[in-house]
Amino acid sequence: MHDGSLGLFQFDPxxxxxxxxxxxxxxxEARAPAHYHGHRDRLRLRARRAGPASLPxxxxxxxxxxxxxxxxxxxxxxKTLLARFGGLAGVLGASIADLRQVPGVGExxxxxLKLMQEAALRMGRETLxxxxxxxxxxxxxxxxxxxxxxxAKEQFRVLFLDKKNQLIxxxxxxxxxxDHAPVYPREVAQRALELSASAVILLHNHPSGDxxxxxxxxxxxxxxxxxxxxxxxxxxxxxxxxxxxxxxxxALALL
Numbered sequence: 001m002h003d004g005s006l007g008l009f010q011f012d013p014x015x016x017x018x019x020x021x022x023x024x025x026x027x028x029e030a031r032a033p034a035h036y037h038g039h040r041d042r043l044r045l046r047a048r049r050a051g052p053a054s055l056p057x058x059x060x061x062x063x064x065x066x067x068x069x070x071x072x073x074x075x076x077x078x079k080t081l082l083a084r085f086g087g088l089a090g091v092l093g094a095s096i097a098d099l100r101q102v103p104g105v106g107e108x109x110x111x112x113l114k115l116m117q118e119a120a121l122r123m124g125r126e127t128l129x130x131x132x133x134x135x136x137x138x139x140x141x142x143x144x145x146x147x148x149x150x151x152a153k154e155q156f157r158v159l160f161l162d163k164k165n166q167l168i169x170x171x172x173x174x175x176x177x178x179d180h181a182p183v184y185p186r187e188v189a190q191r192a193l194e195l196s197a198s199a200v201i202l203l204h205n206h207p208s209g210d211x212x213x214x215x216x217x218x219x220x221x222x223x224x225x226x227x228x229x230x231x232x233x234x235x236x237x238x239x240x241x242x243x244x245x246x247x248x249x250x251a252l253a254l255l
Contacts, residue, residue, distance in 0.1 A: 043059055058075070058079050060088070062078045068112045077105070084102055090243075121147060124146060125143065125170065127139050141246050148205035149243050154204060156174035157172050157203040158171055160192060160195045161197060161199040161201070169195055198233060201238075203238075204240060211241060213240050218254055238254075
């Protein structure tokens, strides 16, 4: 007897010709890696194989910026920074406020650059403390240029030396405007006595870039020499630091 069933085959409405079909999910598109990823890999490989010294300044700065900005192309920023501040030393010497004015430089990037500068300065200072300064003149000049050449305001610093002409302390005794830092000879003398210094090297910077000593610089140096003479503390030199170089009072026969 036929009961109208289809036996083992049951009718499923979902299989009807007129039933709507469930929409197919679109497969996600494969994203191509950003173009700068390949550049970074090649740059790192070249640095490993040939050494960091083989890299021009903008590529060295790129590699450093990658750590602060991991998901962007930093080559344009590296080149902008170098152009804005006149080179790698200028970038590291710039203040956080000046760095933040460059588009793309946030607080983290600015701080990282200043940390890089501080590490370099400490390395230079450590080198100077292990040998007589007057026999390490090239190291001293490199250090004072890194320390002062790109400062926006004038600073007056003193390197206090012991009997072996080794560095006891590097201290700032005056800070001022773009063209003047007040200095008091008696303060230099007092601090030299406190540190038991046998000699000093005077330092100050010219934010204008020109390291040529001014008449005021010459007069101030003579006052300090006179204040230290009764104490038998020698003034080995006065170095004026600018972006264009370093002027030595001793070499210029001003001391």
